[in-house]
Amino acid sequence: MTMSSRILIQVRNVKKYFPVGSGLFRRSRRYVKAVDGVSFDIPEGETYGLVGESGSGKTTLARVMLGLIEPTDGAVYFRGKNIFKLSKEEMRKIRREMQIIFQDPLASLNPRKTIEQTLKQVFKIHTSLSDDEILDRVKSLLEMVGLTPPERFLSRYPHELSGGQRQRVCIARAIALKPSFLIADEPVSALDVSIRGQIIKLIRRIHEEFNMAYLVITHDIALVKSMCKNVLVMYLGRLVEIGETMDVMKSPLHPYTQMLLSAVPIPNPEIARERKKHRVVIGEPPSPINPPKGCHFHPRCPYVKEICRKERPELIRVDGRLVACHLYM
Amino acid sequence: MSSENLLEILNLRVYYFTFDGVVKAVDNVSLAIRKGESLALVGESGCGKSTLGLSIMRLVPRPGRIVDGKIVLHPDMIDLVSAPESEIRRIRGKRIGMVFQDPMTYLNPVMKIGDQIAEGIMQHERCSREEARKRAIELLAKVRIPDPATIASYYPHQLSGGMRQRVVIAIAISCNPELLIADEPTSALDVTVQAQILDLIKELQEELNSSLLLITHDLGIVAETCDRVAVMYAGKIVEEADVYDLFREPKHPYSEGLLRAAQSIESGSREIVTIEGSVPDLLNPPPGCRFHPRCKYAMEKCKIECPPMIDLGNRRVACWLYA
Numbered sequence: 001m002t003m004s005s006r007i008l009i010q011v012r013n014v015k016k017y018f019p020v021g022s023g024l025f026r027r028s029r030r031y032v033k034a035v036d037g038v039s040f041d042i043p044e045g046e047t048y049g050l051v052g053e054s055g056s057g058k059t060t061l062a063r064v065m066l067g068l069i070e071p072t073d074g075a076v077y078f079r080g081k082n083i084f085k086l087s088k089e090e091m092r093k094i095r096r097e098m099q100i101i102f103q104d105p106l107a108s109l110n111p112r113k114t115i116e117q118t119l120k121q122v123f124k125i126h127t128s129l130s131d132d133e134i135l136d137r138v139k140s141l142l143e144m145v146g147l148t149p150p151e152r153f154l155s156r157y158p159h160e161l162s163g164g165q166r167q168r169v170c171i172a173r174a175i176a177l178k179p180s181f182l183i184a185d186e187p188v189s190a191l192d193v194s195i196r197g198q199i200i201k202l203i204r205r206i207h208e209e210f211n212m213a214y215l216v217i218t219h220d221i222a223l224v225k226s227m228c229k230n231v232l233v234m235y236l237g238r239l240v241e242i243g244e245t246m247d248v249m250k251s252p253l254h255p256y257t258q259m260l261l262s263a264v265p266i267p268n269p270e271i272a273r274e275r276k277k278h279r280v281v282i283g284e285p286p287s288p289i290n291p292p293k294g295c296h297f298h299p300r301c302p303y304v305k306e307i308c309r310k311e312r313p314e315l316i317r318v319d320g321r322l323v324a325c326h327l328y329m
Numbered sequence: 330m331s332s333e334n335l336l337e338i339l340n341l342r343v344y345y346f347t348f349d350g351v352v353k354a355v356d357n358v359s360l361a362i363r364k365g366e367s368l369a370l371v372g373e374s375g376c377g378k379s380t381l382g383l384s385i386m387r388l389v390p391r392p393g394r395i396v397d398g399k400i401v402l403h404p405d406m407i408d409l410v411s412a413p414e415s416e417i418r419r420i421r422g423k424r425i426g427m428v429f430q431d432p433m434t435y436l437n438p439v440m441k442i443g444d445q446i447a448e449g450i451m452q453h454e455r456c457s458r459e460e461a462r463k464r465a466i467e468l469l470a471k472v473r474i475p476d477p478a479t480i481a482s483y484y485p486h487q488l489s490g491g492m493r494q495r496v497v498i499a500i501a502i503s504c505n506p507e508l509l510i511a512d513e514p515t516s517a518l519d520v521t522v523q524a525q526i527l528d529l530i531k532e533l534q535e536e537l538n539s540s541l542l543l544i545t546h547d548l549g550i551v552a553e554t555c556d557r558v559a560v561m562y563a564g565k566i567v568e569e570a571d572v573y574d575l576f577r578e579p580k581h582p583y584s585e586g587l588l589r590a591a592q593s594i595e596s597g598s599r600e601i602v603t604i605e606g607s608v609p610d611l612l613n614p615p616p617g618c619r620f621h622p623r624c625k626y627a628m629e630k631c632k633i634e635c636p637p638m639i640d641l642g643n644r645r646v647a648c649w650l651y652a
Binding site for chain 1: 523594
């Protein structure tokens, strides 16, 4: 437990704005505020879920956290170091520690390379192991992700594998260097229901074996429930609620979290129909180009007050979690 | 809801004649849709559920073809498989409406929304352009589009995803169809929008007293929306039952696995139920029961002989366990 209390990643007031409608000769004055002032910590070995609807800025936030794009403002600290102030060599070392897997495994694997070549490359870039040692590592990796016997998969190309097997290869590549942090961006959305469970189990097992922290980015509440101890709820570039998953699911505090949870269909006809009777779901997420003033959620909120239209609510502590809503001020 | 049938699918076979071989996407499927009911067709990708939906509209794309079977539309007993194209044109869009997954590919991007709805009405009913346009605005109001008269003169790109899907629904119900087919109508939408669209479809179906065939992979949507469920696996229907019966006690090992998998993920429990292996390739489906390589109850017989549909009174199951 001493390990898990140490902070691994600190996200501090991160903003990422993209200019829109700009051309070669035209300066843009409008921006998509994809991420608009987001802060949170991830301790070592902890599991987090980042939930939000499309366009809420989840993937942009992930790309900033990995140092793949520079934020407009704010910083990301990995073990206390600002990753945007590192030298190339230092960044290379940190890249080994932070990995990502994507929704579409076929798009993230090189179609012209065999599984063996793809996985060997990781070790060639980051280690000075001999060819034999590398092959051993690759084989044990394949075993670890359940692609057994490894010999059967080494010489295959991505197109020869099923969707679930491809995602296993991506996971193998991501964990090859035993990272301390993994981002899984919609890891099972492209997979069939019967395959999803296999991948969820695999990621959870790796987390336990390596004490690896992870952040699952998804629109799927069920996935967060089954994979993440903590949850971050995002709406139009801002975090609106942070807390332990089970608490948030049981009694969501932010009106958006409440609406989102009540909209998720539950695979149980009795419960689903009972819930449907009391459901209030209105409106659609507005465009992030011109988000509403004050609290972004106020046009859809059933409890809207005057202050919500003017002032942005900050995250405050309520019942052991963080909520950004004027109701609790 | 009556037990009277609206549409009967009998021994339907739909094959795709591809370069690599024959894909038996729908293989000897029989299914009845009752008057006024909402029937869910559930299955994983590639199981043939969309092909089945398209067969009813007789829109199976090439190289696919309906090779055998009948699709009988009551009460006039028209066989949609053998009827001449001119007859199908009078049924498609009028007596059977369809909503697809992606509204943007369905709508014409260079035509105003009001005109697109009016076009369908004029196709099927004798009425003036003016009248059709008036009906189009009424339909937009019916699918809860705010300020319908203004929106009617918009182009599809000016609307959000949810609003576009509402327009598609307006077109599908424009002629008060007896059957509404919705193929993954909300997969491209956000959860909060999905809930609103499903509520709308359900309400309209009840108001028009039409039947609904909802094609989906999401068991949560099924539990919330439908009266009856048909579970499809690798081109065949493996179980057909009342929604409460199926969720309480799935009989076919595949339905059981699928349901328990979804429920265990949803409940957030430590123990996640999985079905080992993966969906078979329909070019080379396994012999016997197509689920046997993944089935924990598989017997010798399952590997050799394909199980028939067994009638258990209130449900039908294609599994040797119940023979």
